[in-house]
Amino acid sequence: MITVDSGVGLKEHMARMRSSGKRIAFVPTMGNLHAGHIRLMQEARRHAQAVIASIYVNPLQFGQNEDFSSYPRTPAHDKVTLLSAGVNLLFMPTDSVVYPRGVAAQTFVEVPDLSDDLCGAFRPGHFRGVATVVNRLLNLVTPDVAVFGKKDYQQWQIIRLMTADLGLPVEIIGVDTVREPDGLAISSRNNYLTPAERKLAPQLYETLCSLRDRIVKNGEITDEAGADAMIELKGCGFRPDYVSVRRQDDLGKPNLNDRRLVILAAAWLGGTRLIDNVEFELMK
Numbered sequence: 001m002i003t004v005d006s007g008v009g010l011k012e013h014m015a016r017m018r019s020s021g022k023r024i025a026f027v028p029t030m031g032n033l034h035a036g037h038i039r040l041m042q043e044a045r046r047h048a049q050a051v052i053a054s055i056y057v058n059p060l061q062f063g064q065n066e067d068f069s070s071y072p073r074t075p076a077h078d079k080v081t082l083l084s085a086g087v088n089l090l091f092m093p094t095d096s097v098v099y100p101r102g103v104a105a106q107t108f109v110e111v112p113d114l115s116d117d118l119c120g121a122f123r124p125g126h127f128r129g130v131a132t133v134v135n136r137l138l139n140l141v142t143p144d145v146a147v148f149g150k151k152d153y154q155q156w157q158i159i160r161l162m163t164a165d166l167g168l169p170v171e172i173i174g175v176d177t178v179r180e181p182d183g184l185a186i187s188s189r190n191n192y193l194t195p196a197e198r199k200l201a202p203q204l205y206e207t208l209c210s211l212r213d214r215i216v217k218n219g220e221i222t223d224e225a226g227a228d229a230m231i232e233l234k235g236c237g238f239r240p241d242y243v244s245v246r247r248q249d250d251l252g253k254p255n256l257n258d259r260r261l262v263i264l265a266a267a268w269l270g271g272t273r274l275i276d277n278v279e280f281e282l283m284k
């Protein structure tokens with residue numbers, strides 16, 4: 001596996017891969033890699049002959065009181081993981097490669113409305129930071145395909161909209177969430193949970209699954225669906241930000257005819273904010 005940290009180095013290797021006619025898949029990450037990321041690399045391999053991963057903890061997507069400085073950085077472990085996942089090239093850019101004029105001066109990209117909804121309502125500026133860095137990385141790497149986890153469902157949709165709106169020549173692929181045996185969605189931030197919180201954490205997924213089952217049984221979504229699930233979560237010790245039933249395709253509020261749905265939620269356990277979602281379909 002080749003590791004490069006500069007835009008020039010990346011361009012040289014990209015030119016070589018392109019001249020040998022390889023289809024290229026890209027998996028952007030913030031490092032601290034786990035089974036969910038390995039799944040993304042495997043999916044990338046299914047779509048291309050060369051797989052490029054990046055590790056960059058993007059300052060632009062963290063709020064002032066968020067965990068940018070304490071976000072786990074484990075480059076040695078990550079390199080071993082990527083090597084055994086068969087990744088061909090690791091791009092580890094410095095801030096000046098991603099944001100040549102500095103983070104504060106960077107031209108940004110923002111998908112309107114959806115960026116301020118759901119998680120965006122609780123993390124102002126977060127999705128602008130995500131869209132901006134992903135756009136920047138896609139322009140540097142110029143892959144044919146880019147792969148993202150559907151655990152960050154809203155992020156995945158925002159990236160799909162951003163690449164379509166800007167006409168970026170890349171196919172965006174979403175990969176199903178990888179879960180622990182007890183159902184907890186795997187995430188780097190799970191490491192922040194205390195042992196007692198870790199025991200409670202799978203209740204988030206369980207609550208979303210029971211809400212899904214109730215909706216499927218009744219064949220319709222009631223106005224109280226999300227609020228009821230939030231009460232259940234509070235009863236288990238969570239501080240939910242939201243639980244909301246949306247259309248899969250654009251995360252709009254569903255109407256009576258919408259069948260392909262997703263329940264999205266964010267909830268705090270102590271100092272850790274967990275997110276999760278469950279996709280499902282209603283019968284015709």
Ligand code: PAF
Nearest residue numbers: 028029030058130133152
């Ligand atoms: O999902 C992530 O790890 C990050 O938000 C991403 C897509 C790498 C952008 O920094």
